[in-house]
Amino acid sequence: MSTRQASVHAKWIIGQVIGTKMKKTAKVRVTRLVLDPYLLKYYNKRKTYFAHDPLEQCTVGDVVLLKALPEKRSKHVNHELEEIVYKVGQVVDPLTGKRVAGKQYLEPLTESTEVSLTEKLEQLNITASTPPSVS
Amino acid sequence: MPMKGRFPIRRTLEYLQKGEVVFKKSVNIMTVNYNTHGDLSEGARKFVFFNIPQIQYKNPWVQIMMFKNMTPSPFLRFYLDDGEQVLVDVEGKDHKEIMNHVKTILGKSDKVLEAEALAKMELSNPANFGPKRYFLRECISEVEGQVPHPGFVPLPKEMTGKYRAKLAAASDE
Numbered sequence: 114m115s116t117r118q119a120s121v122h123a124k125w126i127i128g129q130v131i132g133t134k135m136k137k138t139a140k141v142r143v144t145r146l147v148l149d150p151y152l153l154k155y156y157n158k159r160k161t162y163f164a165h166d167p168l169e170q171c172t173v174g175d176v177v178l179l180k181a182l183p184e185k186r187s188k189h190v191n192h193e194l195e196e197i198v199y200k201v202g203q204v205v206d207p208l209t210g211k212r213v214a215g216k217q218y219l220e221p222l223t224e225s226t227e228v229s230l231t232e233k234l235e236q237l238n239i240t241a242s243t244p245p246s247v248s
Numbered sequence: 249m250p251m252k253g254r255f256p257i258r259r260t261l262e263y264l265q266k267g268e269v270v271f272k273k274s275v276n277i278m279t280v281n282y283n284t285h286g287d288l289s290e291g292a293r294k295f296v297f298f299n300i301p302q303i304q305y306k307n308p309w310v311q312i313m314m315f316k317n318m319t320p321s322p323f324l325r326f327y328l329d330d331g332e333q334v335l336v337d338v339e340g341k342d343h344k345e346i347m348n349h350v351k352t353i354l355g356k357s358d359k360v361l362e363a364e365a366l367a368k369m370e371l372s373n374p375a376n377f378g379p380k381r382y383f384l385r386e387c388i389s390e391v392e393g394q395v396p397h398p399g400f401v402p403l404p405k406e407m408t409g410k411y412r413a414k415l416a417a418a419s420d421e
Contacts, residue, residue: 198279
């Protein structure tokens with residue numbers, strides 16, 4: 114019984130890449146919140162998906178957006194890489210567009226228009242006088 | 249004996265069902281980026297603590313993911329069908345403000361929700377009888393004021409078949 118029309122129920126998925134050892138394929142772990150029926154609390158439930166990554170641009174630890182393929186590419190691969198949302202070590206803050214690490218900005222927020230110190234010295238035209246002798 | 253944990257009311261069905269936000273059909277993924285320390289993320293933290301279970305309960309097919317301490321400012325990101333992304337800045341806002349904002353931009357309005365509830369009610373007519381799984385009552389005898397099943401309460405003598413047959417036979421003679 115081959116179901117070839119719509120491949121998977123999940124059309125768009127976000128997950129973290131856990132393996133890239135396969136050629137042009139990324140192993141992605143997707144967590145969904147599932148309600149525990151007795152405690153009535155939500156816990157993360159993991160599921161691994163395989164995604165087609167033709168340019169091999171994923172590294173382990175990236176957060177990645179996957180799109181469902183219209184047809185199954187192989188027995189396990191049903192999705193393809195749509196976009197790398199947060200690249201490991203090079204997270205870009207979507208609000209400002211600057212690179213970010215934890216709570217700090219790696220690039221300065223405003224373009225500094227201040228003149229640098231060396232240029233200021235040149236403007237003052239101070240020539241180096243003979244250094245004072247050590248007494 | 250009280251419930252365990254802080255704010256255990258979050259873990260009651262009544263609280264979960266009181267969630268106001270029901271997403272439109274096009275919303276697939278919701279991502280929350282927030283920080284564990286700092287006053288600006290306080291609203292976002294409260295939102296995750298109190299309101300995310302309500303949202304997930306009302307939208308079981310939306311994938312919700314939380315990211316901590318990745319960026320200096322907190323934000324929400326929604327991924328819709330057709331690859332459209334919605335970015336919501338949440339810095340400095342209160343969790344109730346965030347909830348209302350999300351409801352206005354991506355939630356179904358009250359009118360739509362009422363119309364859906366009405367349509368759902370129309371499907372199941374309480375006047376019908378049948379198996380307990382699909383209908384309210386199985387037999388008219390379950391209704392108060394109607395003749396109960398003789399298995400529970402014996403019928404008065406005048407209503408039994410054999411008495412009536414005897415009366416009919418006696419009147420024929």
